[in-house]
Amino acid sequence: MEVLVIGGGLAGTEAALTLASLGYNVLLTEMRPVSMTPAHRTSKLAELVCSNSLGSLSTDNAKGELLHELEVLGSRLVRLAKRCRIPGDKALVVDRELFADLVEAEIDNEPRIKVVRREETSVPTASFAIFAPGPLASDALLNFVLQAENLSEAHFYDATSPTLVADTIDFDYAFWGNRFGEGEDYLNIPMTKEQYFWFVDELIAARNAPRHDFDKVESFFERCLPVEEIARRGKDSLAYGPMRPTGLNIPSKFKDVYAVIQLRKENAEGTLLNMVGFQTGVSHSDQLRIFRQLPALRHAEFARLGQLHRNTFVPGLVNRSLQSKTNPRWFYAGQFVGTEGYLEAIAGGLWAAMNLDRMINGLPPASLPEETIMGGLFRYIEEVLPVVKQPIGANWGLVPVPTVRKSDRKQERKRRAQEAVSSALRGLGKPSKGI
C-alpha cells in the first residue's frame, strides 16, 4: 500500500522517512520547481526558508527539550541536522545547503520513497495521505482542503532576514564574539547611540516592499516580528531586543556601543553571513540604501534581502494525533496545522506518520503526555488554536506547571518531560512493517 505525502518541506520529508522506516511505500509530491513559493529559493527538499538555526541545544530551553524528544522518538531529520552542524554557540545551527543535500540523499537512498515534482490540487477521499504543504501552500490545494474539511484559513505575516557575502563586509568596523560566553560564532556590527537612533528612524520611515498577494490585514507572528515593526513599537525596543549589546566583550576601539547588528555563519565555510533576528519587509531598495550607510556594510553584497510573506494555517483541522476531523485516512503536519518553527514542523511530520501507521493497523492513536513539549504542542493545536487562532512554537507554557517549589520548577519541568517521553516511547510498542 502507498501513502501519499504532499510537500517536501520539513514536515513532509520527516513524515516520508518515518513512513518508509515503518515499512510503507511513499509517494512524496513536491511542487517546486514546477511551481515555486514566494519564500523558497531552490528546488531542494527540506529547504530552510530563513534562519539556519533549529534552536537551542540546551534542554533548559523548550526548543532544546523538543529536540531531545525528537531524538528519543527517532527523528531522521534531527539526526541529519546534527551531521551538518556549524558553530552557533548554544544553538543547533546547520549549513543550510548541506542539510538539504543530506535530506535529499537520505530520501534518494530509500527505495520505498518515490518523489514526484508536481503541484497536488486534490486528493481522493479513499487515499491514505499526509498533507504537509507548509505556510505557503498553493492556492489550489488550500482551497481544496478548506472545502473538503469545511473550514476557513487564518494567516499572519512572517519575514526573512538578509544574508550577506562575508568578504564584502569591512571587518574594521565589526568584531567577532558570542553573548555571555566563549567563542567567536557571531559577527557584531556596533552602533553608537546616535547611529542607532538614526538607523531606527530610517527603518520606520522606509517604504515597505509591495505586497501584491496580500490583503490589507496586518497581523504578525509576535515572536518573529519584522525589525521595522519592532522599531515602531518603541524606539529603544531593538536596543533591548535583537540588537542588544549585552554580554558582549566589546573591543576597546569601539566606544559608546549602544546596539549591535549580529550576523551568523550560514554555511560551514563562513562565506555567507545571515543577520540574526533581523527579518524585514522593507523594500529592497531601501534595505540596500539603509544598510550600506553603515561603515561595515558600505560595500556589502547581499546574497538575499529580507522579505515579508503571508503565512497560512488552518485552525480546527486536526485532533492531537494530527488526524483530520472529517476523514480518518488523512493526516496533516507542519506549519499548515498551526505550529510555528522548523523543529515543530519536523515534530508534526513524525507524529502524523506514527499515528497514520497506528490507524492503518487498527490501533488507537498514540498519545504523548501533556508534560512533554510535543504533547503540549499538539494539545494546543486541537484545543486552543481553533479559539485563539494564533500559531505556536515550543515553549514551556505549553506544559502544566509542576507542583514543586518555584525555585525547583525549571529542573522539574525538564526531568518530568524527559521521563514522560521515554515512557511514552516504551508504550508505543514495536514499529509496524507497513502493509
Ligand SMILES: Cc1cc2nc3c(=O)[nH]c(=O)nc-3n(C[C@H](O)[C@H](O)[C@H](O)COP(=O)(O)OP(=O)(O)OC[C@H]3O[C@@H](n4cnc5c(N)ncnc54)[C@H](O)[C@@H]3O)c2cc1C
Ligand atoms: C517567510 C518565512 C520565514 C520563516 N522563518 C523561519 C525561521 O527563521 N525559523 C523557523 O523556525 N521557522 C521559520 N518559519 C516558519 C516555519 O518553520 C517554516 O515555514 C517551515 O519551513 C515549515 O515547515 P513545513 O514543512 O510546514 O513547510 P515547508 O518547509 O514550507 O514545506 C512545504 C512544502 O510543500 C510544498 N507545497 C506547497 N503546496 C504544494 C502542493 N499543492 N503540492 C505539492 N507541494 C506543495 C512547498 O513547495 C514546500 O516545499 C518561516 C516561515 C515563513 C513563511
